[in-house]
Structure formats: structure tokens, C-alpha cells
Amino acid sequence: MKPFFLLLALSVLTVRAAPAPPANFMDVVRRYADTMIEHGRDTYGPQESGLFLTALDRMTLKPLTVRPAPPGGIRRGDRPGRAWSAMNGSNPQLDQNLLRVLNTLTEITGDARYAKAVDEELTWFLNNTMSPKTNLLPWGEHLSWDVIYDIPIGGGDETMHEFARPWALWDRCYKLAPEASARFALGLWEHQIANHQTGGFDRHAPYFEHGPVDGKDFPRHAGFYIGTWCYAWKYTSNEVYPLAIETLLARFERKRVQKDGTMAATIGPLECELAASMVPDPLSSRLKTFALKEDELILPDLQKQLRGDTAGYIPPRWQTGYSAGTLSSSAMFCLARYQQTKNPAYRDMLLAFADSYLGSRPEEDVDVWPLSFAHAISTQVAAWNLTKKQPYLDQARTFAQMAVNFFWQDNPLPRASLKTGHYETITGCDSLALALLEVHAATNGLTVPIPSNTIDR
């Protein structure tokens, strides 16, 4: 037999390797956190800010020297780097769940390094990156802070401020940088809202110069603003914030009435309920009433999604894209609202979403994001928390193991999607790490509360 074929025959006979042991999800998350603290912070350029980089080269654990291929469904202008250039941005909104993971790690492990890194990020970012003219911050959907050049940058041709997610860390921000936090909240009112009588705004507002317009006032963003102003009111008692909240609330009280007299959901109930818990009456009651009506308008659509009603839009199970979530992201909304209200309709729907994922796997050749797994896992953990039925926890563990195999592989950092190889939080690896912590906590009966994985909306 020729040597080549002998080697071939031998190799075929010895291929059955032992399966890899299941991952310890806490170890995976901690290694990710440790690596980000050691290699993923800004030690570049004239100002070594310590901010976390929102994208990294997984091979070198260093800043990217190129703008890597985008994950499926990610738009050019939304990425943390200058257009067509190396991607060296830091965007705390995109890293928000990483920050929440780090805080939780300190609580679980008692190691203060993790929370300290978060505090350093929040303090530096709030105190050093704010636009001097608009008080807006270089974060969110299009902006970031370039850690090499030490400048605020846009991912596309313009530098537009737009929220990417609700910001859930205001309490900490006001403790660390109260003046800057309040200044941002005021900037949001003065430079994002174009018409202070009607509440007219556009979800895009120029970062560098005053120039808000009354344009595409996506209702979701009104929720993000209300969720910002209620904290500003809580910490400053400045009357401008209830006024700002009331102005936007009134706008959408009007706008949700359609031309034919029917009503459509707008802002959603979550931030309205949140704000209601902080502002005084009668605004508080009005916000609560608004939120309850939003429930009425949203629930039928969610039921359609569950039924697979072909007349409406049915989100896919696994494929995510710009402004297009999965079924489990709807489940995360149900969880968030159930946590606020204990409305059983949301509980039932969450369980139905969880059931629909039992045994599910990503479709062939889909460029799956970590975010899809994050929400699928958190849906199962939530269902387990509500019912204590073992199949939900088993499924959560199965998804978590798949996610570790798919995204972390042999690297301390997760990759941005199944069809890319670099690290980039825009596709939700921070949310996935949070979901792994949830599985770890559920499996091991931890009493440390894990932040709710419900802010990707």
C-alpha cells in the first residue's frame, strides 16, 4: 500500500474522537469579560480613555485594522467606525449588556474589577465625549467614539444622534456623573425635539450642531426619550423633564388615533410604565393609562405572531436584520411587560413563544446573530422561572451550548455572526453573554439577580 493511502486508512479508522465536554457558561462569560478588560479597552491614541472597544480582531485581540465584512442585515452606517475605514469605535449603547454583565460578575464573584471597569467607562464617556453644542453623546445607532483619533465619529456620511436601545444604566450614571447625565437629558429635549409644542421630532438629530427636524418620529424613540427624562426628573427635579414627557405623551395620544378612528399601538407600554413610577400625578396616571391602552393594541398582534397568521408580519425564529427581530425578541417584550404588570396574558404568550422554540434550530445557511440565541435562551429561562418545568431549562442549556460552539469556538471572544469571524457587539454578543449568565444562575440556583435581557428593542 502506498504511504498516502496507508495514512488515509489509519486516519479513517481513528477519527472517532471523544465529544467535547459541555461548556461551563460562567467560565465562558468570565473569560470574555477578562479578555475585554485586558485587551478590549482604549489604550490607544493621545487619550487612553479605557472605553471598551465595540469591535475587535479576534485573531489578535487588538483593534481592527480594516472594516471587516458586515454580518447579514447590518447596515453600513450603523457600525462603530468611520465609513470605509478601520472600525475602532466605542459605543456604550451597543455594549450596554456587556456593562450589565460586568456589574453582575462583580456581584456573583465578589471581584470588583468588573464593576470598576464599567464605572470608568461611564464616567469617562459622559464627561469627555459630549457635544459642546448639543449635549448629545456619540453613541447609539450611528455614532461612536474613535479610540485611535479620539474624536466622535459616524459610521456613515453623517453624524446623527439616534438611540439604539433604551439606556438602562441611568441610575449608575447619575451616581458617577450627575451633571453630565442631566446635561444629556436636557440636550435630548433641546436638540432632538424640534417642536416643543407638538413634540415633533426625528429619530435622527445632528450631534455637532443644533438642527432637529420634525420628521420621522418613530414612536419607539419617544419611549427611549421618556425613559431618559424620567431619570433626569428623579435626580434633578427640574420641571422641564415632566414637561418633555407630557409633550411626547400628548403627541402619541393624538397620533395613535388613525384616520378612520381606530387606534394603533405607538410608543409601547414599557417606558411609559417606567416613567409613571417616577413622575408625579397626574402625569403618572396618564402614563399608566396610556400604557394599558398600548397593551390592548399590542396583544392582538402578538397573538397573530404566535398563530402564524399569514395576514400579518410573522418574525422569523432565527434570522435577524436591521429593524427585524425574531419571535423570541417578541417574547422578551412579553417578559418585560409581565415583569412590570403581572398581566397573565403576557405570561401565557411568553410560554407559547418558549414552546414554539422547543427543538428548534437555525435554518440552513442563515447568518445567525448571537442576539437570536440570546433571546431564544432567555425566553426558555424565563419560561422555566415561571413554571419550573425542566424541558425549558434543558432547552435553554442546549441553546446555550450551541451558542458557545457557534460563536465562541476556541476564542475568548464571541464572533459577530455565523458568517463572520471578528468581534462586534452590534449583533448582540453582549446580550448572549447575559443569557449565558441567566442559564448559569438558573442551573446553579444563584440568588444574585441577573438583569432582565429585555433591552434589545
Next chain:
Amino acid sequence: MKTGRWLLLLVFNIALPAWSADPPKAPVPPSPYIGVIYRYADTMLAKGRDTVGPQKTGLFLSALDRTALAPLTSRPQAPAGVREADRAGDPLTGANAQHDENLLRLLYTLSELSSKPIYRDAADAELKLSLTGTAQPGLFVAWDTVKDEVIKKDGSSALEVFRPWMLWDRCFDLAPDPSKQLASASPGDKLDSPREAGFCVRKWAVGYARTKDGQFLRAIEGLLERFEKQRPASFASSLSMAIDFDGAALRLPEPLASRLRTFAAREDEAFCALPHDLKQKGGFASPAGLTSQWEEKEGTRTTAAVALMCLARYENTGSTAYRDLITAAAESYLDSPLPENLDLWPLTLGHAVSLQVAAWRHTARPAHLEHARRLADLAVEKFWGTSPLPRASLKSEHYESLTGAGTLALALAELHLNILHITAVRCPPNTIDR
């Protein structure tokens, strides 16, 4: 410096300039490929369809005269490595949807990219005609557009499987009953071939998913049971079967789905354990030794073609063994010159381009994207030249999709989307030539 800026603002209340040291803007990278692709597609729509013979079916011709942009009137010499019996008719006036599968996939993509329905409509028309039209040639036989009859291969009109058929779902959308009928068909003794068994399992899985007819499950179970008793398939056959079995599993109920996955994992292990030598010799293990980087030979695949099968497994499993094979294969092409005098096929360059694009996506190493561009530039120059249609091989003058014109065009589309970071349109994976 920062303190100074804030001081200026506070004390003098003056407007600050933009943040200092603004870096120069990077230019939008050029992508000359999309024009080539549209010209090819538009020409095929305008000039490349059956308007001859008693039945003017509108099917895409699988070969054309590139100068006249009309059906061939003679049978040109076959590109090196092509079997005469595999070609579409005599003269080459046949329509074979399987040879044109990647052209059809490209047309669907172009409609998404351009928002113009004409491309999708043309692809739909081809599928509908193949399934239900008056000609009813069927998807898996070639149709002589002049004589309006099935082209018999070796005296037989039996089903011929050239590639996995990835358009079953669209077929079921367009013509459910004929699709079910065609999906039910078994290729008989070809089921002993692991590769074709995989194609069949994929077809039956879609058939089951779309009809819930138990015959499809029984067919898969019978076939799987037979292969489970055998040793792992060899070389690229393992890979091909693993791709199809794993893909099929997603459309099937348990416990059959898990059995197919387990089987695919067995084939993965067998393939990855082979003595591939990509770093030194640029080749995967194959029955004839190591795969060639550039030469298409009967019964073998090039290194890039096998690497793209690895890619299909990697992007559906995350297995780092496959990632390492893909990157090693891609690196082996970075300094691999095209042999002189080789009768290169479009398919070969198409695979090489798609491999480099894949390596770019997975490593973020710019050398791979740059090399993909070099190969694509070469492809445009050598295969298209001044014609809107690509030639069948470097030594051919005519167009003939059998040698992978569709695959090359798909690779150029993939490259274009990657250069311009377009993600709203998702290019079909260029991994079906197996």
C-alpha cells in the same frame, strides 16, 4: 487639551470647531463587477431564451453563440474535461435548468438588489415551464429547444442529477402538484452514490415539509438505514452527504432529524481526519491523491470547490476544524499562479473568488478580499472580454453554462456585495457545485 477646549467654551462662550485631527475620509471602494453581472443577466433574458422550434418555451438556453448572441448552429469543441454526453444537445441548443441553477439563483438575487421583478419573473417562468409548461421537459432532463423533445443521454431520458437542487421550495410555491410528483421520483441505482443520496434526501425532506406526505419520510428512513450500515463515505462525498443530510434534518421531525445529524457528524469526522495537505501542497485528500487548485478533471473537484463544501459545513456547524481547512485552502491560493495553457473553466475561478470572499469574512484579513478582486478582474477580462456573455472556458469562444458561468457570476455578485458592505440582499451560498 480637552480641558482647554471646555475652558474656551465656558469662558468665551464661543463655538468650538469640529473635534481636532479629523482623519481624511476614505473613498468608497470601487466595484466594477455588478455591471458585468447585469449585462449577462439582461442578455440572457433578451437573447438567451427559447424562441425557436414549434414550441417557443422561453426556457434559458444552456449554450449560445457569444458573437451572434443567438443559438449555436454547430457543436463547438468541448472545453477540456467536459464529457460530450453531458452537454446540452447537438448542436448545443438544449435547455438544462440544472446547468443554469446558479443563473436562476443569481436572477432572484438581482431582483432583490435592483427591486426590478423582471429577473425573478424570468427565473419563475423557467421553473414553471419546466414543471408545468406545454413542453413539460421536467427539471432533470435537458430539452432540445429546436426539436422540442427531451435530449436522451446515452440513449436514455432517465433522470440525471447534476447538482443538489436548491430551488425546491420555490418550485413548490409555483407548482405544488408537479413538484410533489417530481420530488417523489427516485433515481434508482444511483442511490448507491453517497453524493446523490444526499441530493435525494434533501429533495424528499422538502417534499415532506411541503406536503406532510409520509412517503417522503419512509424513503429517507430506508436510505439512511442503508448508509448507516456502511463505513463513512470517502473524501468529498462525505462532505456533500453531510451538507445535504444536515440541511434535510431541519425540515424533518424527530427522531429522524437527529439520526441525520448524527450521520452528518460521522461524515464530518471522517472528512476532517483525512490527510489533507493544504499548507504545503494546497490540496485536499482525494481518491486521486491531492486535489488540484486549478484543473477540473473528470470525477474530481478543485481545492477551492472542496473548500466551499467545508464552508457550507462551517457556516452551519461552527466547527473550527472546517474553519481551519477553509483558511488554509484560501491561503494556499494567495501565491498560486494560474498555470499557463490551462483550459480554465469559469467554475474554477468562481470557486476561487468565493473562497477568498469567505476567508475574508471569517478572518478579516484584507489579503483575501484583495485576492478575490484580482481573481475577479482576471475572470472579467478573460471570460467576458467585450461580450456580455462569458465564454465556456479560456480556450472556447462560445457560452455554455455547464462549465459554471452561473457560478462565476454568483461569485462576482457575492464579491460586489462584500466590497460595498451590502447586507440587505443576501447572496445565495456558492456551495452547490458538488
